[in-house]
């Protein structure tokens with residue numbers, strides 16, 4: 221080290237200059253919760269399990285989201301639809317239990333990608349903080365969207381124009 | 397011995413061997429897929445046409461190619477025969493058409509079906525299929541039926557390969573189900589819904605290449621890729637007692653026969669082993685079964701392999717790769 225380096229003084233001054241310089245820059249933080257940032261339409265937050273137009277649960281408990289999930293966050297137990305439950309579940313089989321461990325989830329959206337039934341989507345909602353770890357295991361009560369058509373969650377912005385176009389074709393069973 | 401060349405690989409086989417079995421002797425990618433042929437069932441094959449191959453040279457004396465593609469499961473080899481499977485674009489094209497035909501009436505309800513993940517038709521359509529179909533016609537639909545106490549028949553998914561009919565004919569002393577009607581409207585039936593009660597009848601589940609016949613004791617219990625297939629055995633007075641137990645933790649979800657690399661069971665098992673012994677104490681567990689790397693079942697399953705590090709740490713020489 222040279223003498224200049226050994227006395228440290230210039231280095232300290234230089235550090236101070238950088239620190240004070242930042243005081244007068246534009247702030248990169250916002251005063252949450254008074255101010256919130258704008259989310260992208262396709263932000264990947266908390267999941268929703270969708271219902272179809274008639275209010276039936278779309279998920280058929282196929283397990284593809286669970287096998288696609290890199291964090292192994294999803295578990296489910298399937299059950300067979302009984303006669304008379306056709307207005308509740310779309311398919312012959314449904315998820316009696318469907319759980320996502322939000323602590324494991326990395327919000328990658330692979331589950332959304334894997335789902336053949338357009339049942340699971342990520343939303344712009346955030347997962348709230350909790351005091352207990354087991355509160356982060358979200359069951360169907362927190363994931364399935366409300367039955368009331370007015371309170372449904374719109375996911376059409378997450379879908380490509382090609383998908384939206386395909387969905388208009390009612391010849392496919394998938395779309396009715 | 398007859399010499400036959402399949403996809404540029406030559407092998408000598410005995411007289412009377414079919415092209416498909418000769419290809420299976422070579423193994424690997426040259427083996428044509430088979431949806432209806434089952435080596436353990438006499439008379440099976442010749443129905444689905446998935447196994448079509450091109451014969452580029454009939455025999456040593458006649459070097460002309462055969463005029464049409466032939467079903468490899470029912471064509472015996474001749475000396476000097478030259479066969480093309482994957483090396484012939486014509487075969488690939490034809491197989492695409494076959495997949496489209498097999499899927500004409502198929503409901504494509506894989507997300508619901510218990511066979512998903514180990515279904516020959518899924519593999520086939522993934523390998524050769526197209527995303528579109530040329531027809532606009534309605535698919536035929538049948539109600540689900542119970543064949544006996546433990547077997548569910550989804551006729552919608554059936555591809556009419558007749559394997560189950562042969563299995564019931566040859567394994568059980570009295571066949572109670574068969575194919576009714578002909579052509580487009582033919583269906584598997586127990587004739588006035590008589591139940592299949594024979595003690596080997598459960599094997600029709602294993603021979604069914606699709607999810608038309610499924611195990612009711614496993615219905616919607618899990619997906620195959622969440623389970624660990626284990627080799628297990630027990631003393632059984634009726635069958636060999638050698639089975640594959642599909643487990644989750646210490647729980648046995650279902651019992652099937654042990655399937656070999658061509659998807660055929662090694663030994664047929666009895667209904668008691670298959671449907672009634674679901675307790676881990678009924679079985680001696682021998683260890684995990686090998687799962688093909690390409691299979692979805694291999695997700696999150698890890699296997700010990702024999703392959704060591706390629707370079708020997710002491711001698712510094714390359715190991716032979718196994």
Ligand code: SF4
Pocket residue numbers: 285288289290291292293294320324325326327328329330331332
């Ligand atoms: S977003 Fe990713 S990590 Fe989260 S549950 Fe879905 S697949 Fe798993």
Ligand code: SF4
Pocket residue numbers: 278279280281282283284285286296331334335336337338339340507
């Ligand atoms: S959310 Fe979709 S992928 Fe997951 S089990 Fe349900 S239908 Fe299958």
Ligand code: SF4
Pocket residue numbers: 553554555556557558559560561584600603604605606608609
């Ligand atoms: S039920 Fe299965 S085994 Fe029987 S003919 Fe149909 S596809 Fe083949």
Ligand code: FES
Pocket residue numbers: 429430431432433441442443444445446447448467468469470
């Ligand atoms: S396997 Fe040869 S025709 Fe079906």
